[in-house]
Amino acid sequence: MSLDDATVKPHDRLAAALAEDMMAVNDLIRLRMASEHAPRIPEVTAHLVEAGGKRLRPMLTLAAARMCGYDGPYHVHLAATVEFIHTATLLHDDVVDESAQRRGRPTANLLWDNKSSVLVGDYLFARSFQLMVETGSIRVLDILANAAATIAEGEVLQLSAAQDLRTGEDIYLKIVRGKTAALFSAATEVGGVIAGQPDEIVRALFDYGDALGIAFQIADDLLDYQGDSGTTGKNIGDDFRERKLTLPVIKAVAAADAEERAFWSRTIEKGKQMDGDLDHAIALLHKHDTLTATRDDANAWAAKAKDALGTLPRSDLRDMLIDLADYVVARLA
Template sequence: MSLDQAARKPQDRLSALLADDMERVNALIRMRMTSRHAPRIPEVTAHLVEAGGKRLRPMLTLAAARMFGYEGEDHLLLAATVEFIHTATLLHDDVVDESRQRRGRPTANLLWDNKSSVLVGDYLFARSFQLMVETGSLRVLDILSNAAATIAEGEVLQLTAAQNLATTEDIYLQVVRGKTAALFSAATESGSLIAGADGKAQRAMFDYGDALGIAFQMADDLLDWHGEAGATGKNVGDDFRERKLTMPVIKAVAAADDDERAFWVRTIERGDQREGDLEHALALMERHGTLEATRAEARGWSDRARRALDGMPEHELRDVLDALALYVVSRVS
């Protein structure tokens, strides 16, 4: 078995263990994304929801609830909520980033238009709040509404940090917590809450999701430099061409001499990119070891996620969540 095949096993196991629940979540998603008065809403939503995404976030919600012995129905509402929030942010992100492809398919804003993507995203946010209210828990509403606000805050911060070489590693982590980790941690914390876990366990599950999300995003940023388009859904160097300041570049800028800094100013701040610049950027990061340093940090966040599971109930799903934390960084090992 190849490393890639082995790395996918935790996610496959998670999907298999939660298959019945996920079938019900998918049915709930399809039912709630309908609209009596605006047929474009289910058209646009279905294009993204049915595109074969991993459904990792709702599975984390279900896993956290089941790990603590939950036997009710509210975890299905939470899982659908998390997926709607995620889908809404993707629709908005593709407009902001002027993207043309997601998961190997044309984006909704390309097939329809920006107005449809923004408004359908708004509709899904509204639907997500309806779903979370149905649990009858103010604490659930607090967790998930805070996550929605953090996501939006992270996206705005990313706008102000983009193409700014003064962006620090701390700012990068704030952005990552917004764009990725906030929904991971809300998924795992709310799942444990609905199952009646105590405060310490809920905090541990928040910490697990937070660290997992950061490791996940750092690994994605590394894959932009070394990944395969078929596996990642985008071309190597897309972040460089879009002038995104991810961790490997931030570290390279911090270590740069005058000539190297001038290169980063021209390519990132000014957007003057020429043939061979991508290869030169990669060479600079190799020279300063920033790819390996980022890889080490991703592994550190993965270890932190695994440590958060210490003391959690003995359960097959706990073992899979532990393996999942290893999986997200195995992609760049």
Template sequence: MRPNVEATPREVEAQATDGRPEPQTSPLEALTSELSGDMEAVNRLIRERMVSENAPRIPEVTAHLVEAGGKRLRPLLTIAAARLCGYSGEHHLHLAAAVEFIHTATLLHDDVVDESERRRGRPTANLLWDNKSSVLVGDYLFARSFQLMVEIGSLRVLDILANASAVIAEGEVLQLTAASNIDTSESIYLQVIRGKTAALFAAATEAGAEVAGASGEQVAALAAYGDALGLAFQITDDVLDYGGRSARLGKNAGDDFRERKLTLPVIRAIAAGGEADRPFWTRTIARGDQREGDLEEALSLMARHRALESAHETALAYAARARTVLASVPAHPLRDQLETLADFVVSRAA
């Protein structure tokens, strides 16, 4: 049975009472439930630290995004890595909150750069307020994240997250320079998504293991897991944008096409189509001259060249890598859950 990850608690209860079977719990929900005590503490810390006495717009903008029902996957990975490595203190809570603030700050900045109008199914902050507010509140959250890191008192942890922040910004700038260039290679695409997504996944798991005092081998393994999971996650999201299930992402189907983003399905469709299809991609992506029916034509070309299936296969390969690198981490129920999570991340596009 395919897990029903969309059902709300009320829907689950209703299904149970009308005789139909209760949906299975997804691996993400199971991990969230397992670590619910820590995550509740992290959420309290986030709410405390996003407050500003002097600028009330800061908590207004932050709350709009933070309270919009995000999965909290990155701080969850930090908590899981720390607990998996036997940590029993409280520094991982500050670390997880810092990771979520970095993530939220990058979303605020991204929506300005991309001129986005929808995030997690709601209007973006830059649309409700303005670009200046989004950028400045994002800056504030970056500052808050570094305050939380300093409170942990570990230069190594600070180094991990500071480096990740730099890589994230680097990836965003690289994406800008490669935007709408239909000659963008797969290697550039992987650099971009490693910066915009995988870097924070890897930092979340690496820092969680580091704060727990894990061995160098275990820290490296969990960093590699986060990197592979992040790549699998982002490629799957890029497939979903064209796969007709974008409602799960809080986006409109085809947003990446309309925003002229060179994601893996498009890159592979362009490469496979050669000179015959190049005029279409030049007009729609390179020049931005998009007309009625162009999204349907793009989907048709992707189907002809198996671009979506091929990209999904690549995501599956990264998920397999994520599971493999965990072999050097001692056996633990949380390790099993992280392995299952890797499969779940790519199953969304199945």
């Protein structure tokens, strides 16, 4: 039985195990997203923060800290920090991508405007750094500040590479490590750091988050071509319409003949898309079996995530994180 068929999914089990901590995180988020002088800030933030997301990234921080025996207060600050960074990047991403829907709801830039989304995102970044500083840990500040910079680098790299047919899987991996995996790995790494764990444990937590984030993003990119919009909250083919070279297309371009490459050049590089192009793109992905190859890559990264936790003592939380890696790719079944 796949994890999709399980009565209680791994992230739900994780949420139940961390319920008390997550309540504290949610309270801190609501407190710190308030603004005495600009009421639009909590309005825009609440629209996204309270949209029913799984809060996976902050739960990773809480789980890592608790798994390492931490019993202080600052794992809550770090979890809120991670969620603020994530929310800020979503607000900025939706402006850059000109998105109209996220998690099945209208985006903030559609309901308000681009200026509000960008400025509120900036505010949340500032709030996240305030929370980091309150932990009193320079190492934590270094990890999360580097993650924020890496996320921005990944997004800028995607701007230049996502519509260039010369983009290969190596560049794609750099983009994914930036835009997604950097925050996953930082989320788990700081949990070990705040708990005072030795370097080998902290590294294992980093490796888990890194591999989980890559598996998560590859799976997300694959679902864009074969998912259910009612489940994913995205329209099928959004990446194609936005001319993003994600892994299934990169693999198809690598296998393309001259006629197929001309199609990809017209639709992705030049942006001249017509009715029926999405269906033809999906047909080419099936022709070269790149959806299966992409799924195999996601499974391989999920396996790396599970292997990384092998050095940690067995616990219920460790087992939940292992199951979570399976669930990320079980969505593709």
